[in-house]
Amino acid sequence: MRTILKGLGFEKQSKYLRDYFFNSNIRASIYMSIVIIVLEIWMILRLTYKIFDEHLQTQFWQLFEKYYSNYIILTFTGVIMLLFAVRYVKGKTTNKSIGTVIKWIFTFVCIYFGVKISLNDYSKGEQILTFLSMQLFATCLLIWKPYIAFLISSVSYLYFYLRINEMVAVNTGEVGTTVATQINFFIMWISTMMVCIANYNGIRSQALKDEHLEEINTYLSKISIEDELTGIHNMVFFRTEAEKLLNYVTTDRENIIFLFFDIENFKSYNEKYGFHEGNELLIKAAHMIDDSFKGSLVSRFSDDHFVVLTRIDGVKNTIGYLSGEIKKLQREVHLELKCGAYKPIGDEADISLACDRARFACNSIKKHYDRTLRLYDKSLEDKFQLKHYIVNNIDTAIENGYIKVYYQPVVSSKTGCICGLEALARWQDPNYGLLSPGSFIEILEEYRQIYKLDKYIIEEVCRDYRRSIDNKLPFPPVSLNFSRLDFELCDIVGYLCETVEKYDVPKQFIDIEITESALTDQQDFLPNAIKNLRSFGYKVWLDDFGSGYSSLNVLKDYHFDVLKIDMKFLTDFSSNEKARPILENIVNLSKQLSMLSLTEGVETKEQFEFLENIGCDRVQGYLFSKPVPLETLREKISAGELKISEEYMIA
Template sequence: MDDQHSSTAPLYRRTSRWDKLFLPLLLALGALLLAIWGLPESAQLKQSSSLFPTWLHSITELFAMVVALLLFSVTWHSYRRDSAGNLVLLACGFLAVGLLDIGHLLSYRGMPDFITPASAEKSIDFWLAARLMAAVCLLGVSLRAWQPLQNPGLRWYWLTAALALVATMFYLQLLHPHWFPPTFIEGQGLTPLKIQIEWLVIALLGVAAWRFWRARANAANYDAHGLFLAVAVSILSELCFTAYSNVHDIYSLLGHLYKALAYLLLYRVVFISSVREPYWRLAKEIRGREAAEQKIEVLAFYDTLTGLPNLDLLRDRTDQALTASLRNQQHVALLYMDVDGFKTLNDSLGHSYGDALLRTLAEVLRGLIRDSDTLCRPGGDEFVILLPDLDSPEDAAAIADKIMRHLRQPLAVLGRSISTSLSLGLAVAPGDGSAFETLLRNAETAMYKAKQDGRQTWRYFDSSMNEEALERLNLLNDLRQAVAAGQLLLHYQPQVDLRSGALIGVEALIRWQHPQWGLVPPLRFIPAAEESRLIVPIGEWVIQQACQQAMAWQRAGVRVPQVAVNVSAIQLQYGNIEQQVLQALASSGLPAAMLELEITESSLIDNPEQAQATLKRLKAMGVKLSIDDFGTGYSSLAYLRNLAVDKLKIDQSFVRDLTSSTDSRAIVTAIVQMAHSLGLSTIAEGVEDQASAEALLQLGCLEAQGYLYAKPLPEAQLSAFVRQHPSASG
């Protein structure tokens, strides 16, 4: 039975005690039969014809019939849609077996006449019919996959078939007994046919036993051990009925007892599967709603990655500490920490190293604080420490210094030695706030100040930091209105062929013309836009505007072969980039091949499967794709092979030092060779002198952009530039 592939819920849980007992029991029963078999034929035990009188036969058969009918009743009435169909088959089969056993009992020699006179021949015919029915039923159960019925109504067809077979047997045996071949001859005993049928039954049971034995190791959802034992005992029973010389001898007694035991074992299987198992499962589920409550509590108040308290638990403990500090006239501090360069490490080594680093840091920090302190991970690469019961703010400073000193040593993370540092902000109550939210916000503000001051340091909070935070907030508010107010514009930087100097395209670069601040540098507002996800609507506007402008140039006869647009990691992950591109191409009429999307290398690592699927769909539209800032993130030949990109853009940090640094030259050489091996082109950015351009061409990079050719130009100036520099396609 291929029960390991079944989708039904487990119907039985084997106990270790049962696993240990079933083989000794079988061996004991077999040994008893062998012991009797080994006795000489002259032994009194074998010669006795009074060991199994009619009254004892009636008791054992009546017991077996009751068990068989109970087996049917329990299984049939406890049927559920998720019950295995094998149980229904077993139930219907043994209903027929129990009814045929009634015919056998009533026809047994010495019993009152049952419609027709009782006789050994009549009793044996009912017996053989019952044994064949039981063997075929058990074989069918062993061959069928242990799974629910696809058609629940099938159980009624099986019940009807079982009753029809029984009715047919009774009709033929009681009204047409002469149709049956002889199985017993007075004075001679059993006929060869009867013994052959017994061996046929044994053979069928043997196949069923072999199937159950094979299935026992993988039977996670039923008692294959119990079924094997029941079938094996049935085989022992049938062996007895091939050896008896009269119906009252030791073999007949032992055979009937073994048969009754086999029925009991089968009843145990179906009772546990149909009745006890649902209660066990319910009890387990009850124990699981308790475990779930504990799990919910853990999820509600603890970080799943590090096991540290989360922000909700920290808030509760801080409120308690602040209340106690008012009574005791003590200080409470929050240390807000952020891992320096965590994103770079995560992108270069992978998320497994990032997670391992956070767990390692949690253990290190836990060992540096007092028992009364609370270390919390609110999320990401940030940690917060609650320091209650401080006599002065300097006590908090001592802990901050201790953390900084300790983390100057590299950490062992997944077999690597990784150097890392923290930027830390410190806010102390009551001077920096008397409520949790205020204290936390001010500690975070101080942490950002530490980052601005060079990282790997810590800062106390002071009120001037709020002014900087307010300035950033104002910048975000103004940026939200910039698109609608028409304050955003695009400049375009030419891209040229290093061999001919011909124009091959332009890169669209966003600018912000603020009414009060003037032209805001991209490095000032782009990071804020990405952190706030304003980059998604801004990026959509850039794609639309660039496509419209490229098509306008075409209509005006200004030959710009293609326009490149930067796509941020936030756009790729949260923006519907495919729909944005389709809409921009459709509304502008620009051919898809004239649009190139530049995607940063690190953005492809956050969700590589999603990124690959998105890039493949964009590529299918006909859009060209390039990887921007290549070489600064995670470079892998195997990874690039799966990406549907056309071009690698060499980062300007390597180009700038190309003629003076052997390391930069080696990196550029490797990138160009990698691109060529994958059939990709390369373009270098930040080319500012002729020597760098010549070096790039010598290394095999054929395209470039930079101040050597032109800085980013407004639309009108770019048009003039194009007219002076014919395109490669022109």
């Protein structure tokens, strides 16, 4: 029923549909009015010729009243309709109300003309084609809602029928119409209505399709330049417009700056209050930044990061204001707005590079709660160049063997002998010299390249084991550090198993260290990965225990073989009275949970003796050895500086 009502025009049309029908009628009225104007001029000329040819000048006023006046009125109305339609199409007028009024007048004049002329024709026994033509013009060429067309057509047909039904029929000589005429008349009315309905629904169907396409195009256009969550511009728009701005001759390049914003601790906020609250915070922050930099380019970079291209003047004050506003949004989780700034030099026009440098400056002040803004400078430039060097050369470094495996001994507190080794990466670069892990680990994680390094370390450790065994040299178990991204970017467990099998390494000689922070960051796939590692026969260590905020929850939810206590507990061992009882309780806790305890960062004999006394199973630190190449480690053992447990000695 609803479909039938819609097909008859009983629906609330969208603005797009109303405009579509109006525009269709305007286009139709152009052709219709031109045809009418031409026909009526021809009729006026023809009648004038007839008057002079047949010497009917004495009947001029009679003919004027009967024909001329109707021709002139219809022609005049057609001209008005045509003029409006042409002006509307050319964009010289947009007044739809006037157009609607003209269309109604044009329609009624056409029907009136058809009635008047066809009544004259019918009285002389001629056809009523003028009435039918005007009906088709007025209600079929012009598209009306069917129920409106029904009213217009029904009233005009009824009026015309009643008039001819009062007249004497030429063919019968009697007053009234014949049955055949009545039937034909009814069929003509039905046909007219069917054409009206068909035209309306045809146009409506096309309009709905076009509206749908228009909505899709509008949506696609919108998302191509607008961030879907926050509603501000996205990076596609930012890069395009920023490049244009930098290339404008009128742009004062000395007074513009790129800003990169980061909401520090947003991840914790998201985890505590949920994604919905997190999204609401992002939306508020986005519009705060957008409103604060009116007339500037503002876009969402990604996650809780935003970029701005603006004038330098007043930037510090604006950033200070925004920092205060962001703090007002915090609840139990402390929020900080960090900003990195980069000022383009000379003719620089690489937008991505400018944003990257501003981002680098922003990252340099993370965890520095006394700083909100950092300008990219020479010192950061050196670090930035190193960062890009590392990302671009990790494959070359692996291929050429620039990455070396260093081993740091793990010592049994009971025997003082080496009971294990930790494999650590060092980058011996031909340009930068020896790079420590702090120089490249975080960068490789940031650019999601860390799995390449970790797979390489697995291969090298397994190769070192096989060489040692083949040469009858001792080789204790080795622990490998896995990044949380290893489990996401590749099948690290599968690769480990394949490599261990390739070099015939007993699985008890390979341990896996996973940091506590990795478990709080990724809680979806890591639990299964840990279960798989242990089911395959590998021991799994919890690394850096106590460095995060969810240590006890981690111990509750996961099963580990070794608890590796973070070195921070020993940094102020001598002066901080709390360090000793905390360490003792952690060691006791590990025993209750059936885990071995290992404390890293041991640098003094006092620390070692304390850990030995409280029952800590293993220790690691510079007191015994810093990380060194395997050959150096063997030299230390041979020199008697270090001893290796008897169980790993080869007879």
